[in-house]
Amino acid sequence: MAGNSYGTLFRITTFGESHGEALGGIIDGCPSGIAIDLEAIQFEMSRRKPGQSAIVTQRKEPDDVQFLSGIFEGKTTGTPIGFIIPNTNQKSDDYSHIKDNYRPSHADYVYEKKYGVRDYRGGGRSSARETASRVVAGAIAKQMLPEIKINAYVSSVGPIFLEKPYQELDFSKTENNPVRCPDEEMAVTMEEYIREIRKEGDTVGGTVSCVIQNVPIGLGEPVFDKLHAELGKAMLSINAVKGFEFGSGFEGVKMKGSEHNDLYNPDGTTKTNLSGGIQGGISNGMDIYFRVAFKPVATIMQKQESLDNKGNITEMTGKGRHDPCVVPRAVPIVEAMAAIVLADFYLINKTYLK
Numbered sequence: 001m002a003g004n005s006y007g008t009l010f011r012i013t014t015f016g017e018s019h020g021e022a023l024g025g026i027i028d029g030c031p032s033g034i035a036i037d038l039e040a041i042q043f044e045m046s047r048r049k050p051g052q053s054a055i056v057t058q059r060k061e062p063d064d065v066q067f068l069s070g071i072f073e074g075k076t077t078g079t080p081i082g083f084i085i086p087n088t089n090q091k092s093d094d095y096s097h098i099k100d101n102y103r104p105s106h107a108d109y110v111y112e113k114k115y116g117v118r119d120y121r122g123g124g125r126s127s128a129r130e131t132a133s134r135v136v137a138g139a140i141a142k143q144m145l146p147e148i149k150i151n152a153y154v155s156s157v158g159p160i161f162l163e164k165p166y167q168e169l170d171f172s173k174t175e176n177n178p179v180r181c182p183d184e185e186m187a188v189t190m191e192e193y194i195r196e197i198r199k200e201g202d203t204v205g206g207t208v209s210c211v212i213q214n215v216p217i218g219l220g221e222p223v224f225d226k227l228h229a230e231l232g233k234a235m236l237s238i239n240a241v242k243g244f245e246f247g248s249g250f251e252g253v254k255m256k257g258s259e260h261n262d263l264y265n266p267d268g269t270t271k272t273n274l275s276g277g278i279q280g281g282i283s284n285g286m287d288i289y290f291r292v293a294f295k296p297v298a299t300i301m302q303k304q305e306s307l308d309n310k311g312n313i314t315e316m317t318g319k320g321r322h323d324p325c326v327v328p329r330a331v332p333i334v335e336a337m338a339a340i341v342l343a344d345f346y347l348i349n350k351t352y353l354k
Helices: 037-049 091-099 109-116 129-146 171-176 184-199 227-236 251-256 326-352
Strands: 011-015 022-028 081-086 150-159 206-213 241-246 288-294 305-306 311-319
Touching: 011 129, 022 129, 037 129, 037 326, 081 171, 109 326, 150 184, 150 326, 171 184, 171 311, 227 241, 227 251, 227 288, 227 326, 241 251, 288 326
Parallel strands: none
Antiparallel strands: 011 022, 022 081, 150 206, 206 288, 241 288, 305 311
């Protein structure tokens, strides 16, 4: 299987399956001498872990990270950082009913056709549990770049949208509710909607918005390795993601150039920021902001048609522990992938002679 690594200089390789002994990863390229706050890493893991509230999967995993190399006396050594995250609460029998069946809109069918074998327990390698390793790498990337502030939050659940611009939000309130929406009233509405959907045995999608502030000018390359192209790839690599837009996004097509252009101030900043902090694929020092769309979870607790490995259409009902809506737990994953992209470009930028 290819595609288990991401990054050029700051590079994360992940391994492990949802119901295996452990997940894990190796981080290459992290500079030496960086003080590592292990509690901060564990905090990020707790934001992503299952079982954290009544509106997410009830699989109970502490997601404790065990570092094997690359950190000594609280600082990075410059060598590969190896780590594992033990799986402690697998219930593989929950998936015995799909051993010979392909769940609709899952990776089951294409995975087996491509590799000739699949781990049907929780989706194996295609499970979103793989993202736990990304959160570890993202937490270290954040500590590499402490001056850069990355704040993601839930901006919609199903048909319920938070219309306030991010400048009017207090990001310190994001963690005050299980939905991770920094608008308290909207968070209550979203949570009630998710609970209703769960009672129906169904699922719902949503969007996560992300704002990155204090980004230095010059991150990104102007052709194939544009900063927004790498952010897009990073976000689209997250399970269940169906769309990515930055800056004015799809709304920008409704505007004229005279309306869309960001005019300069004498200091090089811009009066508006429809470019989303990136021009020509390179950061311009303004806030970078983007939005990521997540589809509804494919496993639903309702009867629906399926296909078995003999080509028969069968009927099945989802079993096991699944999120009715993934976006609350996706917030730290979005932040982590954004941090990994920025850390990589930061190191690439340092290779240029000034």
